[in-house]
Amino acid sequence: MTAVFNHTIIASTDRERSAAWYRDFLEAQDAPSWGLFTNLLIGAGVLLQFAEPPVEIQMQHYAFLVDDEHFDRAYGKLVERGIEHWADPRRRQPDRWNTDHGGRGVYVMDPAGHGIELLTRPYL
Template identity: 70%
Template sequence: MTATFNHTIIASKDRAESARFYRELLEVPAAPSWGPFTNVQLDGGVLLQFAEPPVEIQMQHYAFLLDDERFDRAYARLTEWGVEHWADPQMRRPGEINHEHGGRGVYCKDPAGHAVELITRPYL
């Protein structure tokens, strides 16, 4: 068997709120949850597991590759929700998207303050 990505734990201030944000933004289903985790399932069975650790949360970066139609819907949701967003990771181009790598991209922060990147073309 080759190595494949299976799951990651995302630290959250409110695991239900964070899971709902990703579920609705990415149009993905909830998954069975257990113990301290609220789970969201991506294609290929990959789980995003949201937990509320008893420590200060350090910002992480999560990038998601979306097709053009899903990107359009996700971007519309960000603007509808009033989520601050940028065309660049340095947050110098607010309220814009980028057109890099032959596609489009946008950056925002999730409810716990993690950086979220949505792109329509992979970098490689």
């Protein structure tokens, strides 16, 4: 069996706030939570675990592949709510999405300061 991605821990300053943001933006499902973790489930059974580490949080990059309809809903929320977003990871093209790799993509920061990419076509 080849390796399959199962879960990741996303460091946050407020795990409930971060989980709520991802639940809304990614249309994620609640999953049983335990201990230090607030958990959400996304496609292919991948678990996102939110925790509040006792250290300074370093920015991470998380990219999520969605279909065109999901992208439209998520992008609509960014615009409607006035959330800063960019067409590029260096944040030089504000208030736009890109058409790289034959699809659409957008970059936004989550509540803990992580760089989130939403794309409609995989790079490979």
